[in-house]
Amino acid sequence: GIDRGDVMVFAEFENGGAMWTGSGERERRKPVRFDGGFASPPAVQVSMSLWDMDSSVPIRAELVAENVTNTGFDIVFRTWGDSRIARLRASWMAIGELPFEDDWDVE
Numbered sequence: 001g002i003d004r005g006d007v008m009v010f011a012e013f014e015n016g017g018a019m020w021t022g023s024g025e026r027e028r029r030k031p032v033r034f035d036g037g038f039a040s041p042p043a044v045q046v047s048m049s050l051w052d053m054d055s056s057v058p059i060r061a062e063l064v065a066e067n068v069t070n071t072g073f074d075i076v077f078r079t080w081g082d083s084r085i086a087r088l089r090a091s092w093m094a095i096g097e098l099p100f101e102d103d104w105d106v107e
Contacts, residue, residue, distance in 0.1 A: 010087060011087035073092075
């Protein structure tokens with residue numbers, strides 16, 4: 001099965017948030033729930049679908065999927081140094097095994 005989406009991870013330029021005004025190591029997490037559950041944790045791919053960053057300083061960024069379960073995962077964005085990020089939107093796609101209605105749940 002495949003599930004996918006596109007979510008705003010953060011927008012901090014209007015309110016002076018730390019991603020836009022801060023420096024050093026910073027992180028934002030966005031929990032994502034799958035539309036339907038997978039039989040086991042799927043493979044998840046994330047990518048930036050919108051990035052609004054200050055170009056006067058080096059852009060340092062990492063975007064990953066963490067805490068993947070059969071019901072969801074966390075999109076995690078990290079930056080460091082003097083990078084200034086106004087907002088970020090991420091696309092994601094999960095591919096994995098779907099439950100089958102005749103599967104047995106043996107305890």
